[in-house]
Amino acid sequence: MGTGKLTIDLDAIAANWRALDAMSAPTVQTAAVVKADAYGLGVAKVSRALAAAGARRFFVAVAEEGWAVREALGPGPEISVFGGHMAGDTDMLADLGLIPMLNSIDQVTRHFEALPGHPFGIQLDTGMNRLGMEPAEWAAVRDVVLEKGPRLLMSHLACADEPGHAMNAAQLARFVELTEGCGVPRSFAATGGILLGPDYHFELTRPGIGLYGGLPFEDAWPVVEVELPVIQIREIAKGESVGYANSFIAERRMIVATVSGGYADGITRRLSNQGVLFHGDVPCPILGRVSMDLIGVDVSHLEEVPQGLHLLGLQQSVDDIAETAGTIGYEVLTQLGHRYERRYARGRG
Numbered sequence: 001m002g003t004g005k006l007t008i009d010l011d012a013i014a015a016n017w018r019a020l021d022a023m024s025a026p027t028v029q030t031a032a033v034v035k036a037d038a039y040g041l042g043v044a045k046v047s048r049a050l051a052a053a054g055a056r057r058f059f060v061a062v063a064e065e066g067w068a069v070r071e072a073l074g075p076g077p078e079i080s081v082f083g084g085h086m087a088g089d090t091d092m093l094a095d096l097g098l099i100p101m102l103n104s105i106d107q108v109t110r111h112f113e114a115l116p117g118h119p120f121g122i123q124l125d126t127g128m129n130r131l132g133m134e135p136a137e138w139a140a141v142r143d144v145v146l147e148k149g150p151r152l153l154m155s156h157l158a159c160a161d162e163p164g165h166a167m168n169a170a171q172l173a174r175f176v177e178l179t180e181g182c183g184v185p186r187s188f189a190a191t192g193g194i195l196l197g198p199d200y201h202f203e204l205t206r207p208g209i210g211l212y213g214g215l216p217f218e219d220a221w222p223v224v225e226v227e228l229p230v231i232q233i234r235e236i237a238k239g240e241s242v243g244y245a246n247s248f249i250a251e252r253r254m255i256v257a258t259v260s261g262g263y264a265d266g267i268t269r270r271l272s273n274q275g276v277l278f279h280g281d282v283p284c285p286i287l288g289r290v291s292m293d294l295i296g297v298d299v300s301h302l303e304e305v306p307q308g309l310h311l312l313g314l315q316q317s318v319d320d321i322a323e324t325a326g327t328i329g330y331e332v333l334t335q336l337g338h339r340y341e342r343r344y345a346r347g348r349g
């Protein structure tokens with residue numbers, strides 16, 4: 001087998017959902033965000049595992065993503081679309097029974113004209129300035145909208161991964177001001193918001209990254225493991241180079257393993273001469289540039305010739321990689337790509 005192995009622990013995802021669910025009161029429903037192919041981990045298998053754990057409401061980014069979720073789950077569970085009702089979405093929303101979170105007066109108008117009586121929610125902007133109606137827009141259509149019985153009023157936090165950030169309380173106050181007394185279920189918290197405590201929970205929470213083992217959910221079960229096979233081992237002398245552009249020059253004799261995996265597998269070039277792979281608990285530094293399909297790794301200090309080295313696993317999380325690469329765990333996860341041999345394990349929970 002020449003490709004890397006990506007192992008996804010569906011029981012760990014289910015256990016993470018249950019753990020996040022247990023952080024809010026029993027009266028608070030916990031949904032699951034499965035956009036971007038369940039953060040790259042495979043939306044059909046992940047959605048089924050989450051449904052089996054008890055999730056009844058799912059969120060995707062765009063209507064196109066709803067198809068795979070509906071196919072995996074059948075007609076029961078609610079599937080909502082953050083992007084709302086875009087031109088061209090009408091048939092998909094109707095046929096798949098998706099619930100758009102309407103983001104503007106234009107979307108509200110489109111939805112009421114194209115699909116009268118079809119369920120919808122409303123997304124409000126409370127300061128992030130990304131999606132959702134501005135307070136003035138909301139004031140203009142609020143009465144008309146409430147008359148049609150929205151399923152949900154929601155908004156999203158910009159700084160929830162920084163518990164001390166003043167933006168959290170400011171957005172919360174605005175959300176309460178915009179929605180108090182509407183008599184409609186509300187949702188405000190993603191993973192970070194759940195951790196901010198009960199004031200942020202309202203009637204429905206929407207965790208994503210925490211389900212998949214990423215920060216800010218520090219107590220998450222690890223979900224992904226990536227092992228890259230060693231294709232070749234060679235000895236190099238002092239003064240020899242490794243990889244493109246000679247960016248690594250050996251200062252001593254070394255043993256170099258060439259592993260199968262590269263930036264085409266979502267292993268960012270930012271790890272060149274910076275990142276490490278693991279043999280058991282032993283870190284093995286990346287030598288030279290990460291190329292499209294291959295990475296050179298220092299294994300001089302190992303007592304045996306490894307068959308494979310771990311990029312992700314118990315020794316190194318997506319957030320560890322992200323820190324080295326100057327990005328976030330979300331990006332590391334969603335970039336992993338389609339060349340791995342994927343295995344779905346049932347390990348925990």
Ligand SMILES: *Cc1c(COP(=O)(O)O)cnc(C)c1O
Nearest residue numbers: 033156190191206207208209210
């Ligand atoms: C992606 C997203 C979520 C999930 O966020 P996490 O930080 O991954 O838990 C929730 N709500 C909205 C609007 C999102 O875009």
